[in-house]
Amino acid sequence: MDSKLMSYVIKRILLTIVTIWLVITITFFVMNMIPGGPFLSEKAITQEVQDVLNAKYGLDKPLFIQYVNYLKNLLQFDFGPSIKLRGREVVDVILEGFKVSGKIGLMAAGIAMVLGVSFGSIAAINRNKLIDNTIMVSTTAFVAMPSFVIGSFLLLAFCVYWQILPSVGSEPGGLILPVIALALYPTAYITRLTRSSMLDVLQQDYIRTANAKGVSYVLMIYKHALKNALIPVITYAGPMIAYILTGSLVVEKIFSVPGLGRQFINSITNRDYPLIMGTTIFLATLVVLMNLVSDLMYKVVDPRIDFS
Amino acid sequence: MKKIALFIVSLALVFAFVGCSKAEAVKTVDFSEATVYSMDLTDIPGYDDVVTNGTWAETYDVIIGYAKLETDAAKRTALYHAAEDLLMSTGTTVPIYYYTDIYMASTDLEGFFSTPTGSKFFKYTTLDGSGDALSVCLSSEPSTIDPALNSAVDGATMILHAFSGLIGYNSDGELVADLATAIPTPTENTDGTATYVFELRSDLKWSDGSDLTAADFEYAWKRAAADETAADYGYLFAVIDGYGTEDGLNVTATDDTHLSVTLTVDVPYFLELMAFPTFMPVQEAAITADADGWATDPTSYITNGAYYVSEWDHNSKIVLTKNDNYWNADSITMDEITFYLSDDDTAILAGFLNGTYDFIDSVPNDEIASLQTEHPAEFFIAGQLGTYYITFNNNTDFLPSDISEGMTTNEILEANQEIRLALSLLLDRNYVVEEIGQAGQLPAASFVAMGITNADGSQFYESAGSSTTYIGFYDTAASAYAQNCATAVDILSKYFDYNERTKKFTNFPSFDYLYNTSTGHQAIGEYIQAAFAQYGITITLVNQEWGTFLETRKNGDYVLARNGWLADFNDPISFLDMWVSSSGNNDAQLGVPVAE
Numbered sequence: 001m002d003s004k005l006m007s008y009v010i011k012r013i014l015l016t017i018v019t020i021w022l023v024i025t026i027t028f029f030v031m032n033m034i035p036g037g038p039f040l041s042e043k044a045i046t047q048e049v050q051d052v053l054n055a056k057y058g059l060d061k062p063l064f065i066q067y068v069n070y071l072k073n074l075l076q077f078d079f080g081p082s083i084k085l086r087g088r089e090v091v092d093v094i095l096e097g098f099k100v101s102g103k104i105g106l107m108a109a110g111i112a113m114v115l116g117v118s119f120g121s122i123a124a125i126n127r128n129k130l131i132d133n134t135i136m137v138s139t140t141a142f143v144a145m146p147s148f149v150i151g152s153f154l155l156l157a158f159c160v161y162w163q164i165l166p167s168v169g170s171e172p173g174g175l176i177l178p179v180i181a182l183a184l185y186p187t188a189y190i191t192r193l194t195r196s197s198m199l200d201v202l203q204q205d206y207i208r209t210a211n212a213k214g215v216s217y218v219l220m221i222y223k224h225a226l227k228n229a230l231i232p233v234i235t236y237a238g239p240m241i242a243y244i245l246t247g248s249l250v251v252e253k254i255f256s257v258p259g260l261g262r263q264f265i266n267s268i269t270n271r272d273y274p275l276i277m278g279t280t281i282f283l284a285t286l287v288v289l290m291n292l293v294s295d296l297m298y299k300v301v302d303p304r305i306d307f308s
Numbered sequence: 309m310k311k312i313a314l315f316i317v318s319l320a321l322v323f324a325f326v327g328c329s330k331a332e333a334v335k336t337v338d339f340s341e342a343t344v345y346s347m348d349l350t351d352i353p354g355y356d357d358v359v360t361n362g363t364w365a366e367t368y369d370v371i372i373g374y375a376k377l378e379t380d381a382a383k384r385t386a387l388y389h390a391a392e393d394l395l396m397s398t399g400t401t402v403p404i405y406y407y408t409d410i411y412m413a414s415t416d417l418e419g420f421f422s423t424p425t426g427s428k429f430f431k432y433t434t435l436d437g438s439g440d441a442l443s444v445c446l447s448s449e450p451s452t453i454d455p456a457l458n459s460a461v462d463g464a465t466m467i468l469h470a471f472s473g474l475i476g477y478n479s480d481g482e483l484v485a486d487l488a489t490a491i492p493t494p495t496e497n498t499d500g501t502a503t504y505v506f507e508l509r510s511d512l513k514w515s516d517g518s519d520l521t522a523a524d525f526e527y528a529w530k531r532a533a534a535d536e537t538a539a540d541y542g543y544l545f546a547v548i549d550g551y552g553t554e555d556g557l558n559v560t561a562t563d564d565t566h567l568s569v570t571l572t573v574d575v576p577y578f579l580e581l582m583a584f585p586t587f588m589p590v591q592e593a594a595i596t597a598d599a600d601g602w603a604t605d606p607t608s609y610i611t612n613g614a615y616y617v618s619e620w621d622h623n624s625k626i627v628l629t630k631n632d633n634y635w636n637a638d639s640i641t642m643d644e645i646t647f648y649l650s651d652d653d654t655a656i657l658a659g660f661l662n663g664t665y666d667f668i669d670s671v672p673n674d675e676i677a678s679l680q681t682e683h684p685a686e687f688f689i690a691g692q693l694g695t696y697y698i699t700f701n702n703n704t705d706f707l708p709s710d711i712s713e714g715m716t717t718n719e720i721l722e723a724n725q726e727i728r729l730a731l732s733l734l735l736d737r738n739y740v741v742e743e744i745g746q747a748g749q750l751p752a753a754s755f756v757a758m759g760i761t762n763a764d765g766s767q768f769y770e771s772a773g774s775s776t777t778y779i780g781f782y783d784t785a786a787s788a789y790a791q792n793c794a795t796a797v798d799i800l801s802k803y804f805d806y807n808e809r810t811k812k813f814t815n816f817p818s819f820d821y822l823y824n825t826s827t828g829h830q831a832i833g834e835y836i837q838a839a840f841a842q843y844g845i846t847i848t849l850v851n852q853e854w855g856t857f858l859e860t861r862k863n864g865d866y867v868l869a870r871n872g873w874l875a876d877f878n879d880p881i882s883f884l885d886m887w888v889s890s891s892g893n894n895d896a897q898l899g900v901p902v903a904e
Contacts, residue, residue, distance in 0.1 A: 269853070
């Protein structure tokens, strides 16, 4: 690795730490500003019980002290216990959820990248032909349709009417539909992205030169056009993978998948402060790291890019 | 000139608008010191004094306090009715309907029953004649299945399969002795307390094979009642003598098989409590080993009931397997129950329709009507001890300032009570249950739910109110609705201007209706809005996310809000206790001074 790249990576990692600290700080104080608390329910608990619980989770201390304590614990990788899921550690809840969400997400992201880039290239090469139009119409539909519509549709079709796939994520084969539901949107998006950027590239002079020099068509597309057309795709893919890995509330709910997305949303509804913090930090770290990875990928795709 | 005229007109409009919105804004008045109640309960020593000199809250506290200590069951029932009369006379709680419990069960499922508090029992079931395995979906991951800490209905069902108390339910759903050899008769002590001595069966075992003794009950109950445990339902132990004192609960294991329990006063629901999750025994060794986490892992979750947890895939499923160490294991017909965990009604219904689940406890609200017609044999509506109601903030003053001028606080209070009662008459509860609820709910005319019984076993709600022609505090018959509205208009006309031509009130202040985000609650809110609008009364619907809603309602930052209550056991006190001044559920702010 050259020294320029090295110093760039170090700078970015330092920036990452600052970004995550900012996320922690903002989340911590904003979260405490939302009305409601973890111990409120339709049936109120007695003041004595409330006091014991506040003391147990350190919520009886002034907010700033709570914040300092949280940071101290975090430096020792202690995310604390979940308040709502009594007796469970935040780290365990996150890792357990991520095991499932990560698995589905990785498959969905893989499918989206492979299919998206392929369809996009095919559409660009066959511009304005039937195949291009078909791809464009269907991707427009998938980009526009919200995931709860697609999810519910898949559930009804495959699990209720035809009954060929299980409706519960934990059953064998139960992850097929969630993966499809998760992959549809990014596949469609990447297809459109690849197509437009590929069309741009195909009009460049060097493609014409390559063509004139008699480079084979396949080689020209793969080696010259696609590589350059991938830059916007990489920009999109970094955060997309981060989001998809941390789970989708809608897809997880519809297919009863025990993933991280549900925990993230439920933690906010429940005002489960340690779990809100844990899931937010986890998501933020992943997004920032994936952004870094996609920035480094530029260099791989286009060596001319200079990090200084 | 034109500009000046325009300016004057707009100025006039602005003032008119400001004046108008001022007149429309409801005020807040501190009613906590007002007294207006008179009832004939002269039997209670010192009662007259409270009624004459005390506040509403003091009066109510006294009635409930006496009721709790009353040893005579008939007198206690009378006191409960007096308390409900007092509560209903304030007009703050407006019952809409009595809850029902909807579930869907496969036609192959036999031997299932549920209790009125919503616990489901699958122990004695067979599926298509076989007792191999059953799959059910009740809800998402329970917050806890520690018997002491649980306060949720789904958690209770799982706990009641894994644990077994002194008393339990037989296959007919009746209360019978479980770990106890028989249901004991209490001995009444000279100080009014009552002592039960339970004799435990010999050779009782935990699921890990170790011995279970009376001492385990003493430990479990004292743990659940202790402040440090911070159990939501710790207050249920208040029926036991010594609760909240330094000496602790008056519960003693006299030897391995005898447990002596002294109650402050013998209450009929004590036996029911013995079968309630909070009163299940827990193993001290398991809890000492991991006080926080013991109930989250199958290996440390030691049970004593019909089942033990053999597998727990968090947020996905909990598998219960028959516990051969349970004394009555021979009577358990189902070998394995899988509780699938899901929180999406549509997904749950899909799982039922494709045969993944044999039993589900919730269905999407929009599907109720079609499911009833398309799956009549699988769709069930059971009774439930609960009331859906709306709450007025007691500190709200609806009176226009020109009318309330010169009135005393008590007169203003009385007027507002009348106004609230009149508003509650404008609601057609039959419309709500038939068009919105659609699940066999019954229109409610009293606060204590249908299903809760008097001392003699008759229905409490049937003897509520003082009318001889209808049940409850107003007539909910569809035919009576027009008359109810006419009565309401008469009452409201005393305080507000009524336009005979448009049949609308012209100066009733507009106010907000607060509910938590949900299509069902919204539909009811929209109905209330429409019903009031017919008489010129404008309400604005305000929906808030659950946590925010709870806080707003608890703090009394509202005028009218959605509310609901489910009983934990069959006794009117489980409803009436929530309005005493020390309760955290007094959302109507009865007797609560206005915050500065």
